[in-house]
Amino acid sequence: MDKFVELTQVGKHFDTKKGRFQALTDVNLSIAKGEFVTLIGHSGCGKSTVLNLIAGLLEASEGGLICNGREIDGPGPERGVVFQNHSLLPWMTCYGNVYLAVEKVFAGKESKAQLKERTEAALDMVGLSHATYKHPNEISGGMKQRVGIARALAMQPKVLLMDEPFGALDALTRAHLQDELLRIVGETHSTVVMVTHDVDEAVLLSDRIVMMTNGPAATVGDIVKVELARPRDRLTLANDPHYHAYRTAVLEFLYQRQQRPAA
Incomplete structure (x- = not known):
């Protein structure tokens, strides 16, 4: 192995x-x-x-x-981490929470258009394209957890x-x-x-x-x-x-x- x-x-x-x-x-x-x-x-x-x-x-x-x-x-x-608590920033949308992580990892390496595409692809992967611009208080617990997973996956760990x-x-x-x-x-x-x-x-x-x-x-x-x-x-x-x-x-x-x- x-x-x-x-x-x-x-x-x-x-x-x-x-x-x-x-x-x-x-x-x-x-x-x-x-x-x-x-x-x-x-x-x-x-x-x-x-x-x-x-x-x-x-x-x-x-x-x-x-x-x-x-x-x-x-x-x-x-190494991307998904916690038991979704740990989303409440003042940011689902998109914003994922984009923040993407920007931290890939800023300077990719254009803003590429960062946007990466963020949207991660949300689509977990089935949340329809909730892109919703805030955490507008979605269910399961959806919040999926945002957390999308955020981790978007960094391509x-x-x-x-x-x-x-x-x-x-x-x-x-x-x-x-x-x-x-x-x-x-x-x-x-x-x-x-x-x-x-x-x-x-x-x-x-x-x-x-x-x-x-x-x-x-x-x-x-x-x-x-x-x-x-x-x-x-x-x-x-x-x-x-x-x-x-x-x-x-x-x-x-x-x-x-x-x-x-x-």
């Missing part, structure tokens, strides 16, 4: 009033170009910490991280990082956006790392599911390789024995090998 993103013996601790908290220890993970990887585990297992380390929003306490042959030493446009992007949405909207994401990734062949709590979401979307042990000092406990043909259809997979075998393997890890921590 070509190592496009690589984490080697990565650890992360935080200094708190109660002393040092070791969030992660000895995390080793290689991700291939074009691969869709999900991180799953119980709350507090360091999933988002791993994602933020890859994004460059946190600095590793131990070990090293590489993306496309270069050390990760801070945020960069080659080498890696798309997603931190439970559908976690706050209702079941039907969530399913629709999962299908949209499958379509978009199929078109763009993006490398994706996504944090989720949802086992079905992980199996539906992933090439590999990285299962984290419980914190503190969490690490990679096991990895499930999902060998389901693409494109994937959720209705077809509902009766697929291989789908259910992958689902069972993840559930077994989470609820038998890794007992839920006490509240």
